[in-house]
Amino acid sequence: MKSATLFSAATTNPNTPETDMQPFVMHTVTYYVDGELTEQQVLASEPMHAIKKVRAKLKSKGWQA
Numbered sequence: 735m736k737s738a739t740l741f742s743a744a745t746t747n748p749n750t751p752e753t754d755m756q757p758f759v760m761h762t763v764t765y766y767v768d769g770e771l772t773e774q775q776v777l778a779s780e781p782m783h784a785i786k787k788v789r790a791k792l793k794s795k796g797w798q799a
Contacts, residue, residue: 737798738772741765741789743781763788765799 745753746760753759758777761784765772778784792799 735796735798736767738765738767738789738792741785741799743778743784743788745781746775 741763742765743761743763746762747753758779760775761778761781763774763776763784765788774788776784776787778787789799
């Protein structure tokens with residue numbers, strides 16, 4: 735079973751007045767798989783929401799996340 739650890743997330747682009755009004759913006763989620771840094775981009779309302787989306791996707795594939 736593959737394992738993903740040390741998740742972090744941030745907005746992909748700087749915040750602007752326009753993006754502050756949007757319910758979802760692009761986030762970059764980084765995490766480690768077997769010691770290798772991996773990155774995914776997802777639409778989310780905040781960084782923690784982005785991490786939850788990526789973890790759910792990995793778990794659905796049978797990963798430990």
